[in-house]
Each structure stands twice: as structure tokens, then as C-alpha cells.
Amino acid sequence: MCASRRVTLRSHRDARALSQEERANMRRYAPITLTTTRSNKLCLNSTMLKFRDLVLNYTNSEQATIVWLKGIGALKNSANCSKCASACNFVIKKGSYCWRCPKSGCQSVISMRDGSFFSGSHLKLNEIVEVSYWWACEASVSMAVQQTGHSTKTIVDWYNFHRDICAQWFLDHPVQIGGVGKVVEIDESKFGRRKYNRGRYRDGHWVFGDVERGTNNVFMVEVPDRTAATLLPIIQQYILPGTTVISDEWRSYSSIASLGMSHQTVNHSINFVDPTTGAHTQTIEGTWSQVKPMMRKRGVMNTSDDLFDTYLPEYLWRRKFKNDDPFLKMYEHVKEQYPL
Ligand SMILES: [Zn+2]
Numbered sequence: 014m015c016a017s018r019r020v021t022l023r024s025h026r027d028a029r030a031l032s033q034e035e036r037a038n039m040r041r042y043a044p045i046t047l048t049t050t051r052s053n054k055l056c057l058n059s060t061m062l063k064f065r066d067l068v069l070n071y072t073n074s075e076q077a078t079i080v081w082l083k084g085i086g087a088l089k090n091s092a093n094c095s096k097c098a099s100a101c102n103f104v105i106k107k108g109s110y111c112w113r114c115p116k117s118g119c120q121s122v123i124s125m126r127d128g129s130f131f132s133g134s135h136l137k138l139n140e141i142v143e144v145s146y147w148w149a150c151e152a153s154v155s156m157a158v159q160q161t162g163h164s165t166k167t168i169v170d171w172y173n174f175h176r177d178i179c180a181q182w183f184l185d186h187p188v189q190i191g192g193v194g195k196v197v198e199i200d201e202s203k204f205g206r207r208k209y210n211r212g213r214y215r216d217g218h219w220v221f222g223d224v225e226r227g228t229n230n231v232f233m234v235e236v237p238d239r240t241a242a243t244l245l246p247i248i249q250q251y252i253l254p255g256t257t258v259i260s261d262e263w264r265s266y267s268s269i270a271s272l273g274m275s276h277q278t279v280n281h282s283i284n285f286v287d288p289t290t291g292a293h294t295q296t297i298e299g300t301w302s303q304v305k306p307m308m309r310k311r312g313v314m315n316t317s318d319d320l321f322d323t324y325l326p327e328y329l330w331r332r333k334f335k336n337d338d339p340f341l342k343m344y345e346h347v348k349e350q351y352p353l
Pocket residue numbers: 094095096097098099114115116119120121
């Protein structure tokens with residue numbers, strides 16, 4: 014034990030004198046960091062707030078969390094009485110924080126959480142913010158249960174609320190990709206396998222996806238079927254005119270050119286890259302192989318339609334904001350979606 018400790022100290026002291034080969038060995042045996050591994054997790058990057066700093070700065074008490082949430086505008090900084098319109102005071106009543114009208118004879122009380130992301134929950138605000146952190150880290154539900162001590166139902170509910178924020182963000186900020194000079198690959202893929210689920214027959218989910226070459230801008234949306242009547246309006250909605258669109262030879266795509274886009278196809282039963290035009294759809298296929306393991310890992314391939322609907326936006330949201338801190342970005346969007 015002593016010997017190994019000595020070695021560590023010595024190697025620290027002598028670090029500058031190490032040969033290139035020794036340095037390479039040190040790197041080889043250095044602890045693997047999530048930023049350098051190929052991982053399905055999109056968010057764990059160097060910008061991610063450390064849990065230690067979260068607790069130190071934001072969640073060591075409910076009061077600390079309130080100060081932070083007020084600072085970023087996710088909680089009201091002032092409130093007026095709903096009965097007499099007087100400016101309320103921020104007070105503690107029976108151990109919980111609220112706004113109270115100072116006017117004698119009125120004294121009505123407004124919940125601090127009124128109209129906010131947090132209204133209707135029995136959890137303390139610092140507890141909710143910590144659940145947000147575990148969601149941002151892509152911690153599994155069971156890990157979040159273990160870390161927070163809350164029930165599985167509580168964690169599942171709050172994870173759903175965060176995914177709702179992602180889904181709403183895409184409704185508020187519709188994505189259009191491509192344009193003149195841009196190449197967009199499109200494809201549709203089946204998520205989930207046919208199986209009997211408590212006696213019910215479930216047929217998985219068809220998802221339409223498109224990805225812009227060069228920028229990797231991507232969009233995916235669940236579709237009820239693969240008919241031209243379903244797919245063409247979606248292509249028109251998400252892809253800009255003038256785009257060069259590449260697809261397989263699925264018959265629903267045959268009239269894409271009529272949408273003001275040029276269209277190339279690749280016949281997958283013969284080859285993956287068209288030998289004449291060089292057309293291929295390997296970028297979108299690579300994207301499927303990234304999103305599907307994530308969905309499989311979370312056990313949502315065969316989940317109900319309502320729930321499945323929010324997992325795709327979560328993936329897209331994490332992908333879009335992969336260079337941001339997902340925890341802080343989530344609260345930016347909470348604030349945006351709950352104006353106070
Ligand atoms: Zn009042």
C-alpha cells in the first residue's frame with residue numbers, strides 16, 4: 014500500500030520528465046471520461062453542471078432554490094393580491110413559502126408556485142430541481158429513485174413533465190431543414206416489434222426522419238402509416254423548397270419532385286450507394302441506429318402512442334442542444350413556457 018502511494022507521489026512530481034511513450038501509456042490507462050467515449054448519451058459533456066455545484070449553489074435548501082429560480086425567472090419575483098391588487102409580501106406560512114397580501118382585513122395568500130412549472134406538486138422545489146438534474150444526466154428512473162428517495166411514480170411523472178417541455182419546444186419552434194444547395198436524406202423506419210402485450214396486439218411505431226448533410230440538422234416525427242398522403246405533406250412541412258432530397262425507392266416518394274425539390278433515389282435491393290449518382294441514405298440510417306438503442310434502453314419501443322410521442326422530441330432536443338448544459342437549457346425552456 015505504502016509502495017503504491019509512493020509511486021503515485023513520485024509520478025506526480027516527475028510528470029514533466031516523462032517520456033512520450035510513458036505519457037501515451039498514462040493516457041491509455043487514464044479513467045475513461047464520457048466526453049471521449051462513443052456513447053448514446055448526448056448530453057454528458059464538459060459543460061454539464063457538476064452535481065456538487067448544483068447542491069452547493071442551488072439545492073442545499075428550498076430557500077436557495079427559490080433564490081435561484083426567482084433569479085432566472087422560473088418563479089415570480091413579485092405578486093399582486095388577486096382580491097385587492099395590493100403588492101404582496103413573500104412570507105413563510107406553516108413552513109412553506111407563499112405570497113401574502115399585507116392589507117389588514119384581506120391577508121389573502123397566493124401560492125408561490127401559481128402558474129409555474131412547479132404548481133400542483135407536493136415536492137419541495139429543491140427536490141424537484143434535483144430530479145431535473147437526474148433527468149438532464151439521462152439517469153435511469155431507478156437510479157433517480159435511488160438518488161432522491163422519491164417513488165418510481167414521482168420520478169416517472171417528473172421525467173414526463175421534462176419531456177413535455179422538449180415536445181412543446183419543437184411545437185413553438187418548428188424546424189425546417191434543407192434549402193437551395195442542400196442535400197437532405199429521408200427515410201422511414203419501424204420502431205418496436207410486433208408483440209402481444211397483455212393480450213393486446215401492438216404493431217410498433219412508424220417514424221419518418223430527415224437529416225441534412227453537413228449540418229446534421231435532423232427531424233423525426235411519428236406517422237400513422239407510410240402512404241404518400243401522409244408522407245408528402247410532412248416532407249413539405251419540414252423540408253424547404255429547392256432541396257435535393259435523397260430517398261429509397263418507396264413508392265410514396267415518387268412525386269417529391271412535384272413539391273419543388275429535386276429527388277434522387279437509391280435502390281437498396283441492388284446497392285447502398287447508387288453507382289451512377291452516388292446517392293445514398295447512410296446518414297439517416299446512422300441516425301436511426303443512434304436513436305433506436307436509446308429508445309430500447311428506456312423500454313419505450315412498444316410504449317403507448319402518447320408516451321412514445323414525447324421520447325422522439327426528447328432525443329431531438331438533446332441532440333439540438335448537445336453543446337449546452339441540458340440542465341440549464343431545460344430551465345431556460347421552462348421559463349419560456351411558463352411566463353409569469
Ligand atoms: Zn388583498
